[in-house]
Amino acid sequence: MTDRLAPGSRIGILGGGQLGRMLALAAAEMGFSTHIYCPEEMSPAAEVAAHITRGAYEDETELAKFAAQVDVITYEFENVPAKTAEFLSTLKPVRPGVAALATAQDRLVEKNFMRANGIATAPYAQIDTLGDLTQALRDIGTPAILKTRRFGYDGKGQTKIDALGDAEKAWQEIGQQPAILEGFVPFAREISVLVARNSNGDLAAYEPGENVHLNHILHTTTVPANIEAPLVATAMAIAEKIAAQLNYVGIMGVEFFHVPGNETTPLVVNEIAPRVHNSGHWTQDACQVSQFEQHIRAICNWPLGPTTRLSDVVMTNLIGDDVDEWDVLLSSPNTSLHMYNKAQARPGRKMGHINQLTPRAL
Amino acid sequence: MTDRLAPGSRIGILGGGQLGRMLALAAAEMGFSTHIYCPEEMSPAAEVAAHITRGAYEDETELAKFAAQVDVITYEFENVPAKTAEFLSTLKPVRPGVAALATAQDRLVEKNFMRANGIATAPYAQIDTLGDLTQALRDIGTPAILKTRRFGYDGKGQTKIDALGDAEKAWQEIGQQPAILEGFVPFAREISVLVARNSNGDLAAYEPGENVHLNHILHTTTVPANIEAPLVATAMAIAEKIAAQLNYVGIMGVEFFHVPGNETTPLVVNEIAPRVHNSGHWTQDACQVSQFEQHIRAICNWPLGPTTRLSDVVMTNLIGDDVDEWDVLLSSPNTSLHMYNKAQARPGRKMGHINQLTPRAL
Numbered sequence: 001m002t003d004r005l006a007p008g009s010r011i012g013i014l015g016g017g018q019l020g021r022m023l024a025l026a027a028a029e030m031g032f033s034t035h036i037y038c039p040e041e042m043s044p045a046a047e048v049a050a051h052i053t054r055g056a057y058e059d060e061t062e063l064a065k066f067a068a069q070v071d072v073i074t075y076e077f078e079n080v081p082a083k084t085a086e087f088l089s090t091l092k093p094v095r096p097g098v099a100a101l102a103t104a105q106d107r108l109v110e111k112n113f114m115r116a117n118g119i120a121t122a123p124y125a126q127i128d129t130l131g132d133l134t135q136a137l138r139d140i141g142t143p144a145i146l147k148t149r150r151f152g153y154d155g156k157g158q159t160k161i162d163a164l165g166d167a168e169k170a171w172q173e174i175g176q177q178p179a180i181l182e183g184f185v186p187f188a189r190e191i192s193v194l195v196a197r198n199s200n201g202d203l204a205a206y207e208p209g210e211n212v213h214l215n216h217i218l219h220t221t222t223v224p225a226n227i228e229a230p231l232v233a234t235a236m237a238i239a240e241k242i243a244a245q246l247n248y249v250g251i252m253g254v255e256f257f258h259v260p261g262n263e264t265t266p267l268v269v270n271e272i273a274p275r276v277h278n279s280g281h282w283t284q285d286a287c288q289v290s291q292f293e294q295h296i297r298a299i300c301n302w303p304l305g306p307t308t309r310l311s312d313v314v315m316t317n318l319i320g321d322d323v324d325e326w327d328v329l330l331s332s333p334n335t336s337l338h339m340y341n342k343a344q345a346r347p348g349r350k351m352g353h354i355n356q357l358t359p360r361a362l
Numbered sequence: 363m364t365d366r367l368a369p370g371s372r373i374g375i376l377g378g379g380q381l382g383r384m385l386a387l388a389a390a391e392m393g394f395s396t397h398i399y400c401p402e403e404m405s406p407a408a409e410v411a412a413h414i415t416r417g418a419y420e421d422e423t424e425l426a427k428f429a430a431q432v433d434v435i436t437y438e439f440e441n442v443p444a445k446t447a448e449f450l451s452t453l454k455p456v457r458p459g460v461a462a463l464a465t466a467q468d469r470l471v472e473k474n475f476m477r478a479n480g481i482a483t484a485p486y487a488q489i490d491t492l493g494d495l496t497q498a499l500r501d502i503g504t505p506a507i508l509k510t511r512r513f514g515y516d517g518k519g520q521t522k523i524d525a526l527g528d529a530e531k532a533w534q535e536i537g538q539q540p541a542i543l544e545g546f547v548p549f550a551r552e553i554s555v556l557v558a559r560n561s562n563g564d565l566a567a568y569e570p571g572e573n574v575h576l577n578h579i580l581h582t583t584t585v586p587a588n589i590e591a592p593l594v595a596t597a598m599a600i601a602e603k604i605a606a607q608l609n610y611v612g613i614m615g616v617e618f619f620h621v622p623g624n625e626t627t628p629l630v631v632n633e634i635a636p637r638v639h640n641s642g643h644w645t646q647d648a649c650q651v652s653q654f655e656q657h658i659r660a661i662c663n664w665p666l667g668p669t670t671r672l673s674d675v676v677m678t679n680l681i682g683d684d685v686d687e688w689d690v691l692l693s694s695p696n697t698s699l700h701m702y703n704k705a706q707a708r709p710g711r712k713m714g715h716i717n718q719l720t721p722r723a724l
Contacts, residue, residue, distance in 0.1 A: 004689060004692075006688070006689075007685075007688060007699070007701040007703065007714070008701075008703055008705075021390070022391070024410075025387050025390055025391055025410075028383070028387055028409065028410045028703070029384070029387055029700055029701075030699055030700070030701055031699070031700070031701020031702060031703045031714060032701075032703070033409060033703060047390070047395060047412040048386075048387075048390045048410050048411075048412065049410075050409040050410065285650050288647050288673070288696060288698060288719055289698065293698075302692055303692050303693050305696075305698070306695065306696050306719075310672045310673065311650070311672065323369075326368070326369060327366060327368075330366075330664055330665050331665050333668065334650060334667075334668050336650060336651065336655075336667070337369070337392055337393070338391055338392070338393070339369040339370075339392055339393020339394075340393060341369065341370055341390070341393045341394070341395060343370075352369070352393060357650055357668075
């Protein structure tokens with residue numbers, strides 16, 4: 001109760017991308033100063049922050065100076081090196097904490113955590129050798145997905161295996177790294193829940209959005225998701241359970257596969273992201289408190305804000321050249337444009353997003 | 363149509379206070395860079411802006427350098443010196459424009475403008491001498507309010523006259539400046555409308571909020587206002603007429619007195635503010651598009667956003683020591699805290715505000 005961080009305090013953020021930018025904007029609206037730490041000279045987040053440190057994530061001298069100037073440290077990407085997080089946490093509170101980060105960074109540890117807590121996942125096996133892989137393919141069957149345990153995002157570091165004979169090719173393809181084989185889940189759709197927990201232990205989940213990907217990159221999130229009402233509550237409860245069991249502090253994205261035919265486990269956890277998440281951008285315009293404000297509230301141990309959805313909403317990412325359409329998109333009714341002020345619209349690069357609202361169907 | 367300012371452009375803002383801060387945050391969310399010009403070394407707005415120029419408003423060398431670096435210029439306070447605005451407008455678009463600013467800066471010009479457009483105001487008279495004042499008091503009657511024509515805000519530069527014999531004292535009190543005498547309007551309440559106009563001529567008004575002042579400073583704005591439904595539309599239409607007749611570009615606050623007993627003119631315009639306005643802060647949490655985003659849309663000639671109110675709302679200013687209550691306020695349900703990150707909570711100083719939402723009564 002008494003460790004609430006007061007407005008005027010300084011929030012340190014590792015990472016200078018669009019998520020850092022939107023976190024910094026939310027923090028500033030609440031009266032905080034922000035301090036961005038990232039290696040890049042120019043970054044979307046640094047543009048809106050009061051303080052900037054340019055440094056490598058392995059540079060403990062710069063990291064220590066940064067930590068000395070802030071009151072709490074958070075991050076906008078889950079691939080913060082474990083050593084960096086551990087070092088910083090000896091100096092200032094790092095939220096979400098080192099343990100939660102370690103779980104989310106390793107697909108195997110994450111899956112084992114889910115299993116230990118009775119949460120359904122795809123069938124999976126630990127893969128350290130080609131022998132492990134061929135055995136696992138026999139056990140789990142095909143099709144299956146081989147994924148590196150670490151540093152995967154937006155479809156990177158993973159490959160689909162359609163037949164046992166493709167094992168060696170797949171093993172080469174992911175670079176013979178410590179990996180996990182996941183059985184194919186015949187899902188109808190992907191949904192995701194953003195859940196927040198503060199260090200007081202309060203929990204607050206937003207209702208699930210339904211995600212559609214293009215080229216392995218999130219394309220749209222639609223809320224409400226096209227799932228039965230009881231599953232909305234189930235998804236939110238599972239997300240809250242994960243956050244509570246991890247002693248998580250901050251906001252977390254939980255992705256689920258929806259398997260309508262599966263009576264006992266119609267929702268299967270795909271993965272978690274220990275940060276604000278692209279699939280939660282709809283909250284910026286459809287809720288009083290966005291995922292960005294909620295994350296800042298959580299890491300400052302403020303009471304969490306309401307998660308009620310005030311409108312129906314479709315969030316659409318603007319990837320690469322999509323952004324040239326900004327002028328057309330703007331003319332749709334009830335459309336909010338969120339842009340990251342990145343200089344170059346490279347293919348596959350997230351440049352911005354729009355939220356299109358319609359009155360909430362009752 | 364074609365002069366829409368693209369995301370990535372740079373928006374120059376004169377003034378470093380909380381209104382500039384919230385404008386800069388809204389602009390950044392839409393992908394703009396911001397550039398604050400103000401005399402202060404440290405300011406709430408500069409903290410969140412990508413670029414800062416510290417300079418006097420009369421320093422044409424610095425102003426010219428600033429203008430050269432931005433694509434459009436706006437301001438957060440109406441007392442921008444006319445000469446500054448005129449100088450800048452020879453270099454870059456200044457929005458709202460010089461003519462609108464000149465009208466809003468002079469209470470007499472403003473009242474004459476309203477009269478010329480058939481918009482009801484309090485009875486008033488131009489006062490240049492003590493003789494003018496005594497004559498006007500005979501014509502208009504008492505009580506009446508003597509106001510300087512320029513540079514009044516939050517009750518400053520004005521004095522109430524209860525009897526003809528107090529004329530000389532009042533004249534001394536306001537410093538014998540060019541002034542206006544306004545007859546007393548027996549109003550039941552003050553309401554205000556925020557209206558936006560872009561250079562394409564599109565108009566969008568928010569519905570009126572009801573304002574309560576304490577010590578001449580806005581205390582709360584409650585929406586919906588406690589007025590009959592037809593008056594909501596009337597107030598919005600008057601505000602739109604003013605914006606259109608002024609060829610206004612940006613957002614404008616229009617304050618009205620509500621006089622329930624007056625059949626022909628139940629709404630009397632008190633004054634206009636050529637900028638985002640404290641009485642529009644409720645839009646941040648109760649609407650998809652806030653007055654700050656709307657202002658940026660308008661000055662960039664974007665399509666204006668929806669002004670639909672999604673919730674009922676009470677905005678409360680945190681003045682001086684009120685801010686010490688932040689911790690308690692946060693615990694109210696559906697409360698958003700907006701803080702300006704000012705170092706010292708001096709008496710009368712606006713430190714932040716809260717918006718408390720309740721579901722919209724149908």
